[in-house]
Amino acid sequence: MAASLYLVAGKTTDSVTHGFLPAAARLGLETVLLTDRPTAHAGTFGGPVVDCDVSDFREIIAAVGRGEPAAVFSNSDFLQAPAALAAAYFGLPAKDWRAATRAKNKALMRRHLASLDPVFSADACRVPPDAPYPLVLKPREGVASEDVFLVQDAAELATRRDEIAAHRDGPLVAEEYLPGRLHTLETLGDGRELRILGSFRTTVSPPPFFVEERLEWTEPPPETPAVLEQLEAMGVGFGACHTEFVVHEGRARIIEVNYRLIGDHCDFLLADLLGVPLFEEILKVHLGAPLRAWHARERRHAVAEPVIADRSGKLTAAPGPLQMDDGPVRLDYRPQRAVGDTVALTRTNRDYLGTVRAIGPEAGEVDAALARFRDAHDWTIA
The missing domain is CATH 3.40.50.20 (Rossmann fold)
Incomplete structure (x- = not known):
């Protein structure tokens, strides 16, 4: 059996x-x-x-x-x-259930990491008058940039808090805004070894929203050891983990820890880049197998670029799943919304209509192929 x-x-x-x-x-x-x-x-x-x-x-x-x-x-x-x-x-x-709980609960994470990286964080209903505005208002256990806003003062905080409460239950936190270049760190551990799989450089939309608009494959920045130290302090070391952090003036600071594999089709991009059966490797760790040795592939450039809705309405035209080569660049498109779906604009990652993944030898070739792909296809919201 x-x-x-x-x-x-x-x-x-x-x-x-x-x-x-x-x-x-x-x-x-x-x-x-x-x-x-x-x-x-x-x-x-x-x-x-x-x-x-x-x-x-x-x-x-x-x-x-x-x-x-x-x-x-x-x-x-x-x-x-x-x-x-x-x-x-x-x-x-x-995984250690305590580490999983810390990762999911942003207030617990900040409290646990306070000795390594103190970040102002408070219950959004009890923010002191001397709080270091601007603050990031977010659900304590939220995902996908939903109901995440940059607020400039106490009045804006109260307004946004009431907006969220009108359609969402659950506690909110207000955190110090951490400036810098946004990166991800992708790791996989077997309980003995924590292996860095790679890193993406993330571009987000202008404030007050935080929609991820582009993820570009890059070498982990030199400040990455500080992130690993904080992950170790949290107890993160088994299975897949997707960590978001910023680098500013030589200092790395964690934004959030998602104790699972990266999503929004970057998981498939990551598997293609590594040239390993990534989903199988993650499952094998949970079956008790140690991480096996991987042979590094030749360096390539890669981008995951979502197609983002710019209005609410019905999606009346959009391509289906596609795979194609544009010269040396391999392109994969997977829709996240189907023709006929009703789209309600949220200013979050939930606005993705689909994601284009591109892998090629050089950044210029990848960007040009992405531009040609988007020019050749229509996404229409009526």
């Missing part, structure tokens, strides 16, 4: 549907998908789908208890801690 992978998921994502589930099949694993959205996943996964309150580790344990688990795994921001607790219950390799 094949070993069983219990994959814990919330909403459907391309990372799971086109990444981890096919990878599990290639590894010969029998996958059981535990989710609180079974109808959505039943349309994308042909294996067993179990309806489960995946936010509660006790419910995951009860569902997994019906079988013989080889691994309990999740790639969801929100589900790292419950999945880790469930895996630990069965004695399986897992």
Whole structure:
């Protein structure tokens, strides 16, 4: 009988549907998908789908208890801690649930890292008058730049806070704005070794919003050891991790830690760049295998560039999935919205209509191929 992978998921994502589930099949694993959205996943996964309150580790344990688990795994921001607790219950390799909780809860993260990198952070309803404005207002456990705003003073803070409260529950935090060049650090650990997979240089939209507009492959900056020190202090060292940080005047400061694989199709770009079956390698770590040696590929340039909606309405024209070569540049496009979808402009990463990934020998060739691709295709919102 094949070993069983219990994959814990919330909403459907391309990372799971086109990444981890096919990878599990290639590894010969029998996958059981535990989710609180079974109808959505039943349309994308042909294996067993179990309806489960995946936010509660006790419910995951009860569902997994019906079988013989080889691994309990999740790639969801929100589900790292419950999945880790469930895996630990069965004695399986897992992330430290405390580290997963710190990474998800931005207030806990700031408190835990205060001795290494003090950053002003307060409950958004209890910001003192002498707070170091401008501040970044954000959900304490948010994702995808949703409801994240730069606020200049107490009056703007109150206005934005009321706007968010009108459509969202949950605590908000107000953090010191950290200036600098925005980078990511992509890592994978097996509990003994933490390996740097690479880094992207991120371009974001003008304030007060923080929409990621472009990610460009680059060498990790010289200040990266400070980020690794902070990750170690948080207890991050197992499985995949996607960390966002800024570098300013020679100092690296963490913005947030996402204790899972990078998303928005940069995971597929990362796999292409490394030339390894990345999704399989991540699953193998959760099965107890050590990281294997990888041969570095020749240096190439790569960019992930989302197509971002500029208005609300119905998407009436857009390309489907595409793969093509433009000279020496390999282009991949995967839609995130389908023709006919209604788009409500949010000024967040949820406004992505699709993402173009491009890999080539030189930056100039990649940028030119990206420009030609976008000129040759239409995305129309009526």
